Amino acid sequence: DQQVKQNSPSLSVQEGRISILNCDYTNSMFDYFLWYKKYPAEGPTFLISISSIKDKNEDGRFTVFLNKSAKHLSLHIVPSQPGDSAVYFCAASSPAAGNNRKLIWGLGTSLAVNP
Amino acid sequence: GAGVSQSPSNKVTEKGKDVELRCDPISGHTALYWYRQSLGQGLEFLIYFQGNSAPDKSGLPSDRFSAERTGGSVSTLTIQRTQQEDSAVYLCASSRSGVTDTQYFGPGTRLTVL
Numbered sequence: 752d753q754q755v756k757q758n759s760p761s762l763s764v765q766e767g768r769i770s771i772l773n774c775d776y777t778n779s780m781f782d783y784f785l786w787y788k789k790y791p792a793e794g795p796t797f798l799i800s801i802s803s804i805k806d807k808n809e810d811g812r813f814t815v816f817l818n819k820s821a822k823h824l825s826l827h828i829v830p831s832q833p834g835d836s837a838v839y840f841c842a843a844s845s846p847a848a849g850n851n852r853k854l855i856w857g858l859g860t861s862l863a864v865n866p
Numbered sequence: 867g868a869g870v871s872q873s874p875s876n877k878v879t880e881k882g883k884d885v886e887l888r889c890d891p892i893s894g895h896t897a898l899y900w901y902r903q904s905l906g907q908g909l910e911f912l913i914y915f916q917g918n919s920a921p922d923k924s925g926l927p928s929d930r931f932s933a934e935r936t937g938g939s940v941s942t943l944t945i946q947r948t949q950q951e952d953s954a955v956y957l958c959a960s961s962r963s964g965v966t967d968t969q970y971f972g973p974g975t976r977l978t979v980l
Contacts, residue, residue: 793973794973795909795959795971796971853924854911856909856911
């Protein structure tokens with residue numbers, strides 16, 4: 752049962768336009784959300800995070816929006832660049848006993864930014 | 867700069883053989899994670915080490931899988947009697963302390979079981 756869902760396996764966007772990657776979750780206890788980017792043959796790299804006390808976090812061209820009532824978050828990339836072409840993973844975490852938090856990962860969305 | 871390193875980068879083995887995958891985390895990181903990514907799938911959590919605490923093994927898919935972390939640093943993931951469904955990319959990550967810290971991933975080990 753996927754607690755973190757990325758329903759679009761792929762997305763294609765024109766260079767310079769906005770890329771919007773979506774992520775839905777089912778566990779209302781999640782209080783911390785992250786986006787990672789993965790290029791082929793490399794491990795994922797951290798992109799941006801957001802705590803549940805916020806509804807927006809911005810870092811340069813990347814903005815993450817959190818809608819707690821809808822259990823939905825989205826990553827906006829603007830303007831999109833060809834180098835942004837990668838697989839984007841959404842991940843979430845909930846408080847657990849002790850220090851035993853885990854990240855629950857989505858299946859990823861493959862973004863292609865076309866020149 | 868020393869990131870997370872994993873070895874080997876590729877491993878081809880025959881069904882039924884044992885394999886060992888190694889992870890060298892970033893120095894000073896107390897948390898270490900193993901994941902695997904099968905073809906077309908997301909990241910599947912396997913095991914999590916945090917300092918001297920007992921590891922969280924809740925993601926290990928069967929008792930053929932085990933992992934150790936010696937001296938709070940290097941970790942070895944062992945798969946005994948490999949099966950074809952074990953074929954995947956095995957990723958290791960480390961973070962400074964807990965899960966809310968950024969996880970730094972290694973490049974992964976691609977395991978192919980023939």
